[in-house]
Amino acid sequence: xxxxxxxxxxxxxxxxxxxxxxxxxxxxxxxxxxxxxxxxxxxxxxxxxxxxxxxxxxxxxxxxxxxxxxxxxxxxxxxxxxxxxxxxxxxxxxxxxxxxxxxxxxxxxxxxxxxxxxxxxxxxxxxxxxxxxxxxxxxxxxxxxxxxxxxxxxxxxxxxxxxxxxxxxxxxxxxxxxxxxxxxxxxxxxxxxxxxxxxxxxxxxxxxx
Numbered sequence: 001x002x003x004x005x006x007x008x009x010x011x012x013x014x015x016x017x018x019x020x021x022x023x024x025x026x027x028x029x030x031x032x033x034x035x036x037x038x039x040x041x042x043x044x045x046x047x048x049x050x051x052x053x054x055x056x057x058x059x060x061x062x063x064x065x066x067x068x069x070x071x072x073x074x075x076x077x078x079x080x081x082x083x084x085x086x087x088x089x090x091x092x093x094x095x096x097x098x099x100x101x102x103x104x105x106x107x108x109x110x111x112x113x114x115x116x117x118x119x120x121x122x123x124x125x126x127x128x129x130x131x132x133x134x135x136x137x138x139x140x141x142x143x144x145x146x147x148x149x150x151x152x153x154x155x156x157x158x159x160x161x162x163x164x165x166x167x168x169x170x171x172x173x174x175x176x177x178x179x180x181x182x183x184x185x186x187x188x189x190x191x192x193x194x195x196x197x198x199x200x201x202x203x204x205x206x207x208x209x
Contacts, residue, residue, distance in 0.1 A: 033060060034061060081207060132160070133161075136163050158197070168205070190205070
């Protein structure tokens with residue numbers, strides 16, 4: 001349940017016979033939607049394991065594609081950067097789940113409120129997230145739409161997309177409950193960025209790409 005984002009193919013679509021899936025898509029039948037509690041119970045029961053490349057989005061379980069070397073390298077760079085800069089004042093999570101009202105996305109990196117036990121007592125919620133970061137290449141569209149909406153609705157104050165396709169950083173701030181970030185910026189490689197909750201930090205965009 002902890003891989004990298006990719007495909008928007010749900011488990012419902014993957015497992016249903018073609019005819020049944022056409023019926024579902026026509027609106028005659030409605031695919032089952034899982035609550036966050038039900039989804040986590042699938043993990044505790046061993047039905048879903050850490051080897052399953054899935055995450056819960058809008059109540060549906062989606063399969064995720066494997067990442068390429070450029071994506072993986074970027075995640076490692078981000079992890080090193082944030083650990084060095086913020087590791088003593090925040091908990092840095094890499095591709096770990098975050099609980100929202102109807103989803104459990106697993107961003108490539110999240111800066112969480114400092115927890116001395118590293119959230120051993122339970123999955124962090126959206127209220128614990130100060131900044132979430134997605135690394136985007138093949139997933140750019142879903143990161144700009146569905147993921148952006150989820151994070152905004154959940155009230156996560158800041159969302160970054162490290163855009164490997166266009167070699168820039170997309171910064172989203174001031175979330176609205178309607179699923180929109182009211183402030184969006186595109187920063188080029190030569191720019192610097194300061195996280196909202198860490199005004200003493202100036203990070204080079206070029207070091208992320």
